[in-house]
Amino acid sequence: MARTSTLTLALVGAVALGGCGVHTTEGMAKALVPDEQENQLGQQVKQELDKQGTKYIQDPEIVNYVQGVAKKIFVSANKDRPGVNWKVYVIDDPKQVNAFATPGGNLFVFSGLLMAADNEAQLAGVWGHESGHVVARHSARQMVDAMGLETVLGMALGQNPNQLAELAGTLAAKGALLSYSRQDETEADEYGARYAAAAGYDPHGIIQFFEKLKSMEGNVPSFAQYLSDHPLTADRITHLQQYIAEKHLTGTVLAADRLQPVKQKLIAQAQNAGLKPAAAR
């Protein structure tokens, strides 16, 4: 009964907005997947990832550091989309150079990405970009496009366990569900650059990180994954550079940031476990 009324309300919302001629992507997605269902969806995906045995880094020094960088980004993200219950997780997988966001504001980064980043501004750029996807409601809309509204709302209520399991399996293995559109990527880039600069970081960090991955993707295949989930085109980098210049976004790369000791610790842990990190040099 509760489920029926939720579905009906959401559908009415979508039709009403469509009828009023409101076709902004954000407006449509907001009508399609209400915040409460987005949060439930995020929780369901996290529970399913846990159930499937996803390993997380527990080391407080590493987790606190990664969450601390993200928190600085959330200060701005919260102004654009208040009420998101942000959570940050570090997945213990040195071979994956990737990060993703699920509906509801759950952000995940693979330990392989932390080892691949050169400095904190690059990590801040990744968090800015991923939180931009959440602020603009890209992942919820993407899921609705791919699976249909009823399936997605059912997943939020835990009523489509098979599809949820499949989704979480794909996320854990590939670090992404589907590739975002170019428009979504550009939007997330703009949010990301603004958030990183507002937190005091050089907004070019994400560009440097993308370029580093690109230069290494030939000899380290897993480096290509983040780029294929967030397709990188020459005009995307050009656009981002222009956007940063036009908005006069500035920031710094800390001379001695706290990423280095975290990286060294992660690399040592991976080597102790007999794993060869993707970014080991």
Ligand SMILES: [Zn+2]
């Ligand atoms: Zn992206």
